[in-house]
Amino acid sequence: MNISISKIIIFSFVIFFLFVFWRGLKIDNNxxxxxxxxxxxxxxxxxxxxxxxxxxxxxxxxxxEHTLINFxxxxxxxxxxxxxxxxxxxxxxKEIKIIGINFKDKKNNALNFLKELGNPYNFVGSDSDGxxxxxxxxxxxxxxxLIDSDLTVIKKxxxxxxxxQYDQILELVK
Amino acid sequence: xKKNFFLFICFILITTFSYSNENQNKLLEVYKNLRCLVCQGxxxxxxxxxxxxxxxxxxxDQFKEGKKEDxxxxxxxxxxxxxxxxxxxxxxxxFLLWALPYVVLIFGGFIIFLVVRKTKHNxxx
Numbered sequence: 540m541n542i543s544i545s546k547i548i549i550f551s552f553v554i555f556f557l558f559v560f561w562r563g564l565k566i567d568n569n570x571x572x573x574x575x576x577x578x579x580x581x582x583x584x585x586x587x588x589x590x591x592x593x594x595x596x597x598x599x600x601x602x603x604e605h606t607l608i609n610f611x612x613x614x615x616x617x618x619x620x621x622x623x624x625x626x627x628x629x630x631x632x633k634e635i636k637i638i639g640i641n642f643k644d645k646k647n648n649a650l651n652f653l654k655e656l657g658n659p660y661n662f663v664g665s666d667s668d669g670x671x672x673x674x675x676x677x678x679x680x681x682x683x684x685l686i687d688s689d690l691t692v693i694k695k696x697x698x699x700x701x702x703x704q705y706d707q708i709l710e711l712v713k
Numbered sequence: 714x715k716k717n718f719f720l721f722i723c724f725i726l727i728t729t730f731s732y733s734n735e736n737q738n739k740l741l742e743v744y745k746n747l748r749c750l751v752c753q754g755x756x757x758x759x760x761x762x763x764x765x766x767x768x769x770x771x772x773x774d775q776f777k778e779g780k781k782e783d784x785x786x787x788x789x790x791x792x793x794x795x796x797x798x799x800x801x802x803x804x805x806x807x808f809l810l811w812a813l814p815y816v817v818l819i820f821g822g823f824i825i826f827l828v829v830r831k832t833k834h835n836x837x838x
Contacts (some may be wrong), residue, residue: 545827548820559809669767676792678750678764
């Protein structure tokens, strides 16, 4: 009888460990912040890139039904590849407001970048030391966040926007 | 008079130095408990990446504002998720991790008990 109890315990252990490893294998080990969708953005004030006296805060964004916040820099090559989608979004969909946040960049380089490729943004803010990016949960650029009027994150795009994500944004703001 | 003034200056310098040293150590402890999200197996303290530099600035700011260590962790978890801290909090996703040592302890104890009892029983027979 004792032996059978021991066997049951050992068998339970094996099952338990297999379950633990099976769960461990199912977990995605690649870190991303996509699971932060649904969080609200708060307590920020963004100074305009070209004018230190102009700024926007969460109050201004609450007026928009949807806002796409895009982190970019002139030194960031993938930012160039996604720029055409931002321009399309700005030209074709007036309901969505696009806020650009220039990340750890030189002001002149950023302005030249927008002059060269076009300016899709309704407001361009400056984040010269990168601290603002932490408030938005950014860990690399380009990254974009789509928020609603409640300032709740409804979509996060880590990396450059592509055609698929562009279509997804249009679908979400319909 | 000059001697007193010299002693006073020394006192101020030593106090300031030890205070800033203490703060640096506290900051270093916080950096060590934060994971660099863009590096391979490095903490914020070990990394020189752009991301680590930014997080260090934010931690310094919050420290100056008088925020406690736990409050700083809570803020960063709200922005980046639990992955950013090395010591995760107890939740439904990691309950097995926390419970496993206790489960092993209880079951191990039970097995030892059975084995000892069986050995004693065999000796008596």
